[in-house]
Amino acid sequence: MSTFIVEGGHPLHGEITPQGAKNEALQVLCAVLLTPERVVIENLPDILDINNLISMLGDLGVKVEKLEPHTYAFQSDSINIDYLSTPEYIKKSASLRGSVMFAGPLVARFGYAVLSKPGGDKIGRRRLDTHFIGINKLGADFDYNPERHAYEIHAGSGLKGTYMLLDEASVTGTANIIMAAVLAEGVTTIYNAACEPYLQQLCKMLVSMGAKIEGIGSNLLTITGVTSLHGTTHRLLPDMIEVGSFIGMAAMTGSDITLKNVSYGDLGIMPDSFKRLGIELQLSGDDIIIPARDCYEIETFMDGSIMTFADAPWPGLSPDLLSVFLVVATQARGSVLIHQKMFESRLFFVDKLIDMGAQIILCDPHRAAVIGSGRLHSLRATNMVSPDIRAGIAMLIAAMSARGTSSIHNIDQIDRGYENIDKRLNEIGAHIMRVSN
Incomplete structure (x- = not known):
């Protein structure tokens, strides 16, 4: 079992290509x-x-x-x-x-x-x-x-x-x-x-x-x-979940990065969903450019009610992305309800985000309300254990944006779904060290 030691607060710059799906x-x-x-x-x-x-x-x-x-x-x-x-x-x-x-x-x-x-x-x-x-x-x-x-x-x-x-x-x-x-x-x-x-x-x-x-x-x-x-x-197509993960990383770390060859036409409603979180996405050919921004603001529905993101079968939002949406919302300005309909244990990692200073109310096994601080309350470093692939990448995103140095244990879970993620992110400015236990 290995561990990531993540020094947060470093913006990313450059290009990264998603792996195969x-x-x-x-x-x-x-x-x-x-x-x-x-x-x-x-x-x-x-x-x-x-x-x-x-x-x-x-x-x-x-x-x-x-x-x-x-x-x-x-x-x-x-x-x-x-x-x-x-x-x-x-x-x-x-x-x-x-x-x-x-x-x-x-x-x-x-x-x-x-x-x-x-x-x-x-x-x-x-x-x-x-x-x-x-x-x-x-x-x-x-x-x-x-x-x-x-x-x-x-x-x-x-x-x-x-x-x-x-x-x-x-x-x-x-x-x-x-x-x-x-x-x-x-x-x-x-x-x-x-x-x-x-x-x-x-x-x-x-x-x-x-x-x-x-x-x-x-x-x-x-x-x-x-x-x-x-x-x-x-x-194989590019991995849309990795595309979404990189978009979340860019937003959380205030980074300016380009995602290469994303097969944009196969991403469904995912890009528009990130835009509703206030994240700016620019399309250049088949590349997505995420420009650096100090803050992003969550939209509300047309009637003024709180924005809700829920998973659904295609062409709905993939359940694999909700962990990313949840962590990204913690540093946005505004509130959002994350409704994980398909799996009842995927939100249980939020206790670690709460330890990091995130304002989250776990309503039940399927729903979490996130009150975004708009970076007024930056996340602080902590020690975490990855329970599954998608929670693991959400923890990594949180650690990359946090003040201080975090540890993420059981990163074999992350390795199950993300190829050489530490090496690829370090090449564009991240500070992630892999330690074998």
Whole structure:
């Protein structure tokens, strides 16, 4: 376990390029299991969760070749299905939530998969019903093995296309079902499907591999199954959560930075939401320029009521960004209500922000009211422990703007989602030291 020692109060200057999208990478890496042919994926971020998933693919028998620092080739022509029954696989898959998306490709291509209760961030309940129900409707059977604490999935007679209305627009659930349906016999219709840009990217990749998917970008997908898929080359979008994190850092530290190649058209309402926090964003080509400003003022709604930011399925605001919005609001002028609807434990890190001098009222597990001080009461340094990826980056943003030197422990959580974040920020003016414990 490592620690960041952060000396606050240093403005950032220069350019920074967002990494490849973590959440897209988790989906498309699982999709390489759908074909025995070579698949090349470009712009993969060098982060713990992605590297662990690539390692698991290698354990399954996938041939993995690193072509460039962020480009890999995969070939799944000799999968070891027996490995799914080993204690090693059960343990590894339980520690990495992204591995839940192995189920769809494996059951579609081989008629068998094993699904353990997955890990990931400690942010409350993250149910798997959408995965289970969707793949079950395609004709697979789930049997729980109490000794392994895992589900065995069988589709002996093959998967069959069907109609389904998802009870929630789960991103990973939709991805899993899509990857199962592309090789199912007949037509599958998925209503209330998730439709965020990264899922659209998965669909486009599958189409380039020979899949037949209609309605990409909408919440109604029609998939006509094919007998096999071929190889392809796919490039990841920039990570919109990292883009949002950098915007928050610039605002909190009064910095003048340029975010390069952000794929602005895929950011949805996120830029406008930051503008409602009073942050100035200038678009130059596909770059975002955040000019240095001494203060920023939170808007109110047209009727004068307090501004509220709430997460919602795409095209709503991503729940991964609310931690950033919360910490940025502490140094704005005005008040805001942060409503985290999807996860009940993601706001519990605010006690550390309160220790730093932030004026926050935690109303309940889902809502926090932030009274922005407009920098009249600068945050003060403290010691913190990162409970998850997004809370960790919010703590880092707070520490970078605080007076004094802060410590953030358990930064392995941050490393799961942000590539060499200390090195990249130090190059543009931050003072962050990594200490191995």
